[in-house]
Amino acid sequence: MGDILVYIDPSINERLLAFARPLADAAGGKLVALVAGADATAAERVTAADVVLEVSHAALHPYVPEAHLAVIDAAIKERNPDLVVFENTTAGYDLAAAAAARSGRPFVGYCLGLTLDGSAAQAVSAVYGGQLEATIDVPLPAVVAVNSTALRDDPQAAPSVERAQLAPPTELGSLRTAFVEAVEPSDEGVDLTKADRIVCVGRGIGGTENIPVAEELAEALDAEIAASRPVVDSGWLPKVRQVGKSGAHVKPKLYLTLGVSGAPEHVEGMQGAELIIAVNKDPGAAIFNIAHYGAVADLFDVADELTSLLSE
């Protein structure tokens, strides 16, 4: 007990180890990184944990959720950690709550911060699209998933790293999930990650018929047009224009949002922008928490006026 077990995503999210290090210190336990892969290559790259628990099996790469869940289950049984920590990546969505259910432990998701005190943890989590934050008392042992936006620090190498192996669970031989093929992002001549200026529209744009308002502003600013997930899911702009967790991660000089609420999944893709200006009619919109400049206003009025000024 006292250990903090960190699931290392196939994308090798070592910043999660930096996030979890103070928790291991508070618990007086070891920081254990669980790395599942086809071989030891990925595990060898992890240097910021006290223990790197490596599981190698052909079924573990490419990633399929069922295989990784079986490994996490085995690791929890083997180490009995106080806390199991995931990043809220796609794998985190697949695995974190499921690992909690399978091990009979409580689960808290969307964590922005976490402290440990004896037999309990206190989590601060984003809720209602980031509009509000909940402070949650969590009995230990528990499982948590941390939002990517909360992972800011790079990890430091541990003074010494113990490398341990975990036997692949037998479930890996009878999986009902198979990897078929990888699909690379479609190349439609748009690369938002290279844009200096981006005008991003959110749900507040209201419909595909209103997109030209934003396009005219983007043209006047010499900017690319981008969208948050609800806009793309509604078919108002193509997927290649999406910024956020499952879209592009961008760091432009200017990121101007029109009717974007600022859900954590969107913020993850754009918080590195040098200048963020947000226009939204809802004064409580979460986007105002991360924008450098904000305006509570009708986006159409402001966009039209700004386009006219830029065109003068």
Next chain:
Amino acid sequence: MNIVVPIRLMPNIGDELEVDDSGTDIDRDLVEMVANDFDDQALEQAVLVKEATGATVTAVGLSGEGIEQALKVAYARGADRIVLVDAGGIDPYDSRTAALAFAQAVRGLEPDVVLVGVQTPQDLFGQTAPLLAAELGWPQVSVVAGVSMSDGHARVNQEYAGGRMAVLDLTLPAVVGVQSASSPPRYVSMARLRQAMSEASLETVSVTVSAPAGAPTVARLERPAPQAGATMLEGDADELAAKILAVLRERGALSS
């Protein structure tokens, strides 16, 4: 082929939400409840599979204010059956207990697949897809954009950061956490909605669940403190546009 789609009502997060006097929940008297966005996507995906394969789509919802109406809307959108699950009162944050209630209902309906929205704005204690799959002992894939089905298998596109995707094959029965349907949810006319309201017949099942021991509890709910540096601009649209332009010039953000 039978597909179950859980429908969950959520506060409309496009509105400004207020914390109630208890300090641990939103003021639910003031909020408009709407069907969870991702559940709309899951339902659309189910109807697309139905159109391709002749599957039967069953929408299920846990008892609560407004859910009967939401299930009838699901019927109008293409569900063949709508089932109200009477699970007693469940704390709105307690997605974990809700998943146990959905699991009991799903066992009775014996579907080949459950398509459920990947998340909700208040599922702090776990997303339904992984919790439901763990309870049922079925394989699960979340963050899925596009599902097709044939011969006891589901093919799903799972999305990762940066727009990367992989195609995974699931042997049914399985649970899929849907982020987006293969094509956007279709428009349903008012006439179709009115017709559905009168002809939809609601089935009811009862389940008994209790919250797992040692559950987390919300101690406080509050508006996050804005990060330093956020400056709110004031004025009417003309003034705001002029102020934004001034900021753009000052920060050298305009193209040269």
